[in-house]
Amino acid sequence: MPEINPYARLDRFIRAYAEKPGGLVRVLQKAQEIFGYLSPEVQTYVARQMKLPASTVAGVATFYSQFAAVPQGKNVINVCLGTACYVKGSGEIFAAFKKLLGVDADETTPDGLFTLRATRCLGACSIAPVVTVNEAVFAHATPETAAAIVARYRKEGEERKDAAEYAGLGRAAATPPPPA
Numbered sequence: 001m002p003e004i005n006p007y008a009r010l011d012r013f014i015r016a017y018a019e020k021p022g023g024l025v026r027v028l029q030k031a032q033e034i035f036g037y038l039s040p041e042v043q044t045y046v047a048r049q050m051k052l053p054a055s056t057v058a059g060v061a062t063f064y065s066q067f068a069a070v071p072q073g074k075n076v077i078n079v080c081l082g083t084a085c086y087v088k089g090s091g092e093i094f095a096a097f098k099k100l101l102g103v104d105a106d107e108t109t110p111d112g113l114f115t116l117r118a119t120r121c122l123g124a125c126s127i128a129p130v131v132t133v134n135e136a137v138f139a140h141a142t143p144e145t146a147a148a149i150v151a152r153y154r155k156e157g158e159e160r161k162d163a164a165e166y167a168g169l170g171r172a173a174a175t176p177p178p179p180a
Contacts, residue, residue: 006034007045014049024050024060028067037068065119073108073115075153078132079141082121089142090129094118096143100150113157114150 013030017023027050031042038061047057061067079085079094094105097116101109108115124130127139131146133153138145 009034010045011049014046018050024052024057025064028057028061032067037071039069068115071108071112073112074157075113075133076115076117077149078117078119078122080120080122080124080128080130081118082125082128084125085122085129088129090131092143093129093131093141093146096146097150100146113154 047054131138
């Protein structure tokens with residue numbers, strides 16, 4: 001099955017949401033889903049296609065913490081450092097992740113498997129301290145939980161890599177440049 005040009009996929013979404021309230025945020029969410037992050041080129045493309053000033057798109061892309069302007073790892077780890085989580089030890093959990101992964105906040109491991117983020121509140125104070133990895137939520141986390149999470153996702157990454165290589169999908173197709 002031929003791969004659909006990512007910009008063509010984004011164009012369809014832009015046509016559907018460009019005129020709707022909150023459309024820019026939804027378009028940027030889709031762009032990030034397609035490209036993995038919002039590069040300056042993607043932001044410029046969205047601005048041009050939506051007939052908006054580039055500064056408006058950049059302003060929204062940098063205002064919301066859900067958007068990333070740099071490539072993210074396959075697994076984005078968020079450690080809540082909000083008051084309830086912090087009081088219950090999330091600072092130690094964050095330090096454990098930093099040590100295990102060898103990265104600081106908002107950095108991605110060299111193998112591209114993990115990005116570590118500190119977040120101010122995940123809205124789940126009753127299960128503090130909380131860690132999320134992509135869409136998964138880990139309640140009542142500890143520094144030992146951090147080690148288990150890293151081991152689990154590294155193992156899953158190796159299994160996916162082996163399966164992709166077995167299926168002959170070892171290399172992803174390069175993303176073509178945006179149309180002029």
